[in-house]
Amino acid sequence: DTAVSQTPKYLVTQMGNDKSIKCEQNLGHDTMYWYKQDSKKFLKIMFSYNNKELIINETVPNRFSPKSPDKAHLNLHINSLELGDSAVYFCASSPNVGAGTGELFFGEGSRLTVL
Amino acid sequence: AQRVTQPEKLLSVFKGAPVELKCNYSYSGSPELFWYVQYSRQRLQLLLRHISRESIKGFTADLNKGETSFHLKKPFAQEEDSAMYYCALLYGSSNTGKLIFGQGTTLQVKP
Structure with missing residues (x-):
């Protein structure tokens, strides 16, 4: 099944903890992204990587650290979780450098709840 | 600054009625605009590009550059059109191109 897959789908944790969300794409795409969807469904770009290199970092707190071990994977690690980090995090990929043709392929999302 | 605005959070229509989902953008360059859709329990996916x-x-x-709008229209709504719709703007150089989204509009088509 060719797709963008994220794990875990649901994550419930306490304030102050550190957690990671993993993303993998088997579409052979060069660029991967993390987007955050807040409680109002607003979808905001956080990071993008092209072939393991950080391209976009959208004024995201340092507690968020993306890591791309290879171009098929982009993981998101979050330190010292805060209540405001509760959101759905979407991973996406695109076949072209940058956002290319504007067609992004999204994962199913990872719902993070911080208590 | 670049921005995409979808003024309606929820649009509710009856089956067979016309639908117009509004989208306005702010961008000084030549815009590339898209509509994405997320059906219930499915992934966000590209619907169309201008x-x-x-x-x-x-x-x-x-695309109406004079009004900086990119409204999504359908003459006769179907129940299966019920979904979340996002308008998106692509900008930046090819290397650092970004796709930014509006706030989304939930379309509810009632039988």
Whole structure:
């Protein structure tokens, strides 16, 4: 099944903890992204990587650290979780450098709840 | 600054009625605009892009540079059109191109 897959789908944790969300794409795409969807469904770009290199970092707190071990994977690690980090995090990929043709392929999302 | 605005959080229509989902953008360059859709329990996916000037599932969207708008229209809504719709703007150089989204509009088509 060719797709963008994220794990875990649901994550419930306490304030102050550190957690990671993993993303993998088997579409052979060069660029991967993390987007955050807040409680109002607003979808905001956080990071993008092209072939393991950080391209976009959208004024995201340092507690968020993306890591791309290879171009098929982009993981998101979050330190010292805060209540405001509760959101759905979407991973996406695109076949072209940058956002290319504007067609992004999204994962199913990872719902993070911080208590 | 670049921005995409979808003024309606929820649009509710009856089956067979016309639909117009509004989208306005702010961008000083030549815009590339898109509509994405997320059906219940499915992934967010591309619906259509303005440069293709295509009709997908009966939906069309025309770029109006004078009004800086890219509204999504369908003459006769179907129940299966019920979903979350996002308007998106692509900008930046090819290397650092970004796709930014509006706030999204939930379309509810009632039987």
